[in-house]
Amino acid sequence: MSCYYHECQNKGRTKEHIPPRSFFPANQRNQLLTVKSCEEHNNAKSSDDIYVLAHICMSASPSNGARDIFLQRVAPQLKHNGEALRKLLAAGAVPLSDGAVAYKVDVTRFDRFFSALSCGIIYNSCKARLPPNYTIGHVYHDFHDEVESEEEAAFKKHLLDFYSGEPMTILDFGHVKALNTTVYSAKIIGIPDWGSSITIVHRFFGTFRVTSMLTRIISDPQEYIGLASSRLNEES
Template identity: 55%
Template sequence: MDEQRAGMSCYFPGCNEKGTTKEHIPPRSFFPVGERLQLLTVKSCKKHNNDKSTNDLYVLAQICMNASPSNRAREVFQERVAPQLSHNNDMLRRMLLKGAFKVRGGVAYPVDHARFDEFFTALSCGLIYKSQKAPLPSDYKVSHIYHRFISDADAERQALEAGIDRFYDGKPLDFMSFGNPDLRNERIYTVEIHGLPGFQGSITIVHKFFGVFKVTSMLTRFVSRKGGDPM
């Protein structure tokens, strides 16, 4: 895909539709009114813009509840999430309360990991497109680690996630500086992208919201052995 064609196409990997709308990364709903200095956009088809819109407020609400009272989380929840709780027959409220159960000292709210995965895959692909002016190639698999959520993974998996967290805690090394999307509102959202430029290997994206809610997105490139078997 040449640069001119890439500039016209949707940002989402594998989509050949024209980018007729603008997708905000992160979504506008994550920023208080008057503080939208960080409204980066990529071209998107209608499907990949509208399909994820129902996830945005759900993910924001969960992030705020898991980050509060740190930094701006409580303020953003009150301004951006609370007014939406009763819209569309309490749809957002019902989504958040689904499966809730009492625990000592309060209530626990189960997380819809499928919604989170869809949201962070789209966000990661948007950041890649913004940094490289090209979509993520099709030979990458995307997965995410949500460090603030209580994990029911086994001890080996927890140790692996903790090691990944420590290794990527900081600025990328010079030779792994994949690209900078030029984010500005660091009190709301920051991101670091680690990877060899030009899609030469796997990529790691470290998202941080309100300075405390951390998500590591692993974009793993699969290289085939001779004969077509994946490594």
């Protein structure tokens, strides 16, 4: 069986947990989803997992157990390796007037994490890898950029509103059998059998939201015509 990751040609000889085990309480590990992974992609983002979890918990805390997960999973790591994680999280942090702290986020780490998570969710839902003619991008709704324009903020809100309900039947790409939706849930929107671009709406602890956009690249104009004709026939 092939590795779950987009365009990877290696055999899946290990199991990758999606999301990682560190995101869940120790007594709920039997509820985790797994996909087949090669050794390279099983280890590629391991250094990102706790970093991403720390920021998610700090953004979502204290809702739905995020504070408890931070204390169980992140806090013990803050003192390891000469407090490397603590220093990494604190770098560039800015105290705010209300007593809160704004932390700088390494978006490259988040993109790497959520690209892998999205590939895993797709693989889990349809038992097939994302085809090579797709690109992956992410929108982080709970991060705020100082230079974010009003248009960008409006787009992020519109995206959340648009995908807030259940998808139409034609866009019911597949379902994720997430067993612990208090920690993590995902919704997949897209035409089945790779008939369109795909959107994955991730939600952690009920509040931290990320929209992953898996964009289908069509190089043949005739394929657009075929897609349009197919949709017209389904609607008639």
